Amino acid sequence: MVEWTDSERAIINSIFSNLDYEEIGRKSLCRCLIVYPWTQRYFGGFGNLYNAETILCNPLIAAHGTKILHGLDRALKNMDDIKNTYAELSLLHSDKLHVDPDNFRLLADCLTVVIAAKMGAAFTVDTQVAWQKFLSVVVSALGRQYH
Amino acid sequence: MSLSAKQKATVKDFFSKMSTRSDDIGAEALSRLVAVYPQTKSYFAHWKEATPGSAPVRKHGITIMGGVYDAVGKIDDLKGGLLSLSELHAFMLRVDPVNFKVGNHLRYLSVCGKPFVFHIVLMVPLVLRPPQLLAHCMLVCMSMIFPEEFTPQVHVAVDKFLAQLALALCEKYR
Numbered sequence: 001m002v003e004w005t006d007s008e009r010a011i012i013n014s015i016f017s018n019l020d021y022e023e024i025g026r027k028s029l030c031r032c033l034i035v036y037p038w039t040q041r042y043f044g045g046f047g048n049l050y051n052a053e054t055i056l057c058n059p060l061i062a063a064h065g066t067k068i069l070h071g072l073d074r075a076l077k078n079m080d081d082i083k084n085t086y087a088e089l090s091l092l093h094s095d096k097l098h099v100d101p102d103n104f105r106l107l108a109d110c111l112t113v114v115i116a117a118k119m120g121a122a123f124t125v126d127t128q129v130a131w132q133k134f135l136s137v138v139v140s141a142l143g144r145q146y147h
Numbered sequence: 148m149s150l151s152a153k154q155k156a157t158v159k160d161f162f163s164k165m166s167t168r169s170d171d172i173g174a175e176a177l178s179r180l181v182a183v184y185p186q187t188k189s190y191f192a193h194w195k196e197a198t199p200g201s202a203p204v205r206k207h208g209i210t211i212m213g214g215v216y217d218a219v220g221k222i223d224d225l226k227g228g229l230l231s232l233s234e235l236h237a238f239m240l241r242v243d244p245v246n247f248k249v250g251n252h253l254r255y256l257s258v259c260g261k262p263f264v265f266h267i268v269l270m271v272p273l274v275l276r277p278p279q280l281l282a283h284c285m286l287v288c289m290s291m292i293f294p295e296e297f298t299p300q301v302h303v304a305v306d307k308f309l310a311q312l313a314l315a316l317c318e319k320y321r
Contacts, residue, residue, distance in 0.1 A: 034299040035306055052300050109283055116287045117294035125182045125199050128287065132183050
C-alpha cells in the first residue's frame with residue numbers, strides 16, 4: 001500500500017481544488033498528441049488531428065481531455081487504494097482500447113508540464129514530488145491489470 | 148527522430164528567449180531531478196550533499212545548462228560536437244555503469260515502480276534513463292518560467308533536441 005504524508009495529501013487536494021478541468025484537460029491531451037504523435041493512434045475516431053493547430057482546436061479532443069482529468073478524481077477520493085480503484089479501467093484500457101501502458105506515463109508527464117505552466121513558482125519542488133508520486137501511482141494502477 | 152530545420156530554428160529561438168533565466172532553470176532542474184527521482188542521487192554520492200536546492204546541486208545544474216546551451220550551437224552535429232563530453236561522462240564520471248545486464252535493468256525498473264512485464268521489450272539501455280528524467284525536469288522548469296512561450300510545438304522540438312543530446316552523450320559509452 002502506498003503511504004501518503006499529511007503534507008502530500010494536502011498538496012494533491014489543493015491542486016485538484018484549484019483545477020480548471022476543461023482548460024487543463026484539453027491542454028494536457030493536446031500536448032500529448034503533439035509531443036508524442038504516436039499516441040494519436042488511439043484517437044482515430046476523434047476527427048481532424050492533422051497538425052498541432054487542428055489538434056488544439058479539436059472539440060472532441062478537448063472534451064476527452066476533460067473526461068480523462070475527471071477520471072483522476074477517483075484516485076483523489078481513494079488515495080489509500082488507488083490500485084483497486086482503477087482495476088476496471090485498467091482492464092478497459094487493456095482489453096477494449098488496446099493502449100500501450102507506457103503511454104500513460106507520457107500523458108502524465110504532459111499533465112505535469114501543463115500544471116507547472118499554470119502554477120508557475122507555486123509549483124515548488126515539494127509540490128512536484130507529491131504530484132509526480134500521485135501520478136506514478138495512478139499510472140502503475142492503470143497498467144496493473146494488463147495480461 | 149531527427150530535428151527538422153523548422154524545429155532546429157524553434158529550439159534556437161526558445162533557448163535565446165530563455166537565456167536570461169538559464170542559470171535558474173539549470174539549477175532548479177537538477178534540484179528537481181534528485182527530489183523527484185531520488186535514485187539519481189547515486190551519481191552524486193561523491194558530493195558532501197545532494198539535496199534539492201543545495202549549493203553543489205545548484206552549481207552543477209548551472210554547469211549542465213551551460214553544456215546544453217553549448218550543444219544548441221552544435222545542433223547540426225551533436226554526435227561530433229559532443230564527442231569529448233561523451234568520453235568524459237563515460238570514462239571519468241561514469242555516469243552510468245558500462246554493463247547493461249537484465250538484472251540491473253529489472254532492479255532499476257522496480258525502483259521506478261513500473262510493471263516489469265512491459266519493459267522487457269523496451270530495450271532502452273539503462274544509460275538513457277537518467278538524462279530522460281533530467282530532460283523532463285528541465286521541461287517542467289521551462290514551462291513554469293515561460294508558460295506562454297513553451298507551447299506544445301516548442302515542447303516537442305526541445306524534447307527531441309534533449310533526447311538527441313542524451314544519445315550523443317552516450318556515444319562513447321560502449
